[in-house]
Amino acid sequence: MAEARQKELMSLRAGWPSEGVRPPRLVSVALGEGTPFSVYQRQQRRWAERLGIQFEAIALPEHTGGETLKARLRALDSDPSVHGILLQHPLPAPLDFFDLVSGLSPEKDVDGVGSVNLGRLVAGRPLQVPAVARAVFSVLKHYRYSIPGRRVVVLGRSETVGLPTALLFLLRGEGGDATVTVAHSRTRELSQTTREAELVVSCAGHPGLLGRQAVRPGAAVVDVGVSTRADPKAPGGMTVVGDADHADLQGYASALTPVPGGIGPVTSVELMANVLRGWALGEGLGTLP
Ligand SMILES: NC(=O)c1ccc[n+]([C@@H]2O[C@H](COP(=O)([O-])OP(=O)(O)OC[C@H]3O[C@@H](n4cnc5c(N)ncnc54)[C@H](OP(=O)(O)O)[C@@H]3O)[C@@H](O)[C@H]2O)c1
Incomplete structure (x- = not known):
């Protein structure tokens, strides 16, 4: 599925001019070195390179102050050769992720969670939307x-995952028009909901x-959750699991990611x-589906 979407993007790219425009460039900013963020940045580099996107990882000192970080982000934002800026989070207090990404130009806010991008989504005019929310719709499509x-x-x-996903389902038109309920840790009778x-x-x-107690027979389940827990098959090892009890839902749900x-x-x-999308807008090439 990821490969199919990657191919689609590559063919879209091939249709755009490569002469007279800057190459697409992503900068990923993290605080601290050798943290889990370095692993994410290595993955981001791999995916970027597959799509011909230049990638730069910046590791700032762990205790970088808010003003210094803001200034660094401002400098990247005003650099026309940078088309996307990622700020690895969570950030240590008192740094405010939402406040920091809200200072970016909306097209460069590739996390899609700054105030303008969130506001546009609420208003039914999405620009940059969190990638995980887009992924849910790519899979369904x-x-x-x-x-x-x-x-x-x-x-x-959450503003970064659940909320934008719910808002996309509410958009008017073919990919939306759903009747949406948002549940959370304070929802009563969650399974009934x-x-x-x-x-x-x-x-x-x-x-x-x-599990079956929380899903109606034949319903579809998209499992976005990612957690780690001890791997019973490998003592001392860890395994990645979702929110769904996959063994329980097998043959019961109509579909399960x-x-x-x-x-x-x-x-x-x-x-x-x-x-x-940020690159196409920044270079005046139009928009990306
Ligand atoms: N697959 C991917 O690429 C991808 C990308 C991003 C995130 N994720 C995963 O998606 C999950 C959510 O990420 P996040 O950043 O949104 O996490 P988060 O900020 O911790 O938010 C979790 C949300 O789930 C609700 N919740 C937690 N436990 C619950 C329970 N037992 N019953 C009902 N609701 C519950 C919380 O309710 P309250 O609001 O009431 O606290 C909150 O709204 C994580 O597992 C994360 O790793 C996956």
Whole structure:
């Protein structure tokens, strides 16, 4: 699935001029070296290179202050050769991720969570949307899952994952027009709520949350959650799991995205799609679907 979307982006790129425009460039900023962020940055580099996107990883000292970080982001934002800026998060307090990314130009905010991008999504005019939310829709589109009129429950309401996903389902038009319920940790009778859905999109990060007791027979489940836990097959090792109890839902749900290997890789490609969108806008080439 990730490969199919990657191919689609490559053919879109091939249709755009390469002469007389700057090459697409992504800069990823992290605080501290040798942190999990370095691993993410290595993955980002791999995905960027596959799509011919120049990639630069910046590791600032762990205790960089808010003003210094803001100034660094401002400098990147005003550099016309930079088309996408990622700020690795969570950030240590008192640094405010939302405040910092809200200072970026909306097209360069490839995390898609700054105030302008969030506001545009709420207003039904999305520009940059968090890649993970886009990935949910890419997967549904790939499998020709028809969304309009569906009863959808999105589990999770974070500004970076659950909320933008729910807002995309609400957009008017072919890819949206769903009837959406957003559930969270304070939702009463959660299983009853999720059982009402034809499609459950779980963005809670809580393993085992969704089994047969919480899913109606034949419903589809998109598992966005990613958690690590001890691997029973490899003592001392860790394994990656989603929110759904995959063994329990096998043969019961009509569709279920795997973890790992489901939404995760598609999210990486959609992040690069955001960079290409920023590039196309920055270089005056138009917009990217
Ligand atoms: N596949 C990917 O590429 C990808 C990308 C990004 C994130 N993720 C994964 O997506 C998950 C969510 O990420 P996030 O950043 O949104 O996490 P987050 O900020 O911790 O938000 C989790 C959301 O789920 C809700 N929640 C947590 N436990 C719950 C429970 N037992 N019952 C009902 N609701 C519950 C929380 O409710 P409250 O608001 O009430 O606290 C919150 O709204 C994580 O597992 C993350 O690793 C995956």
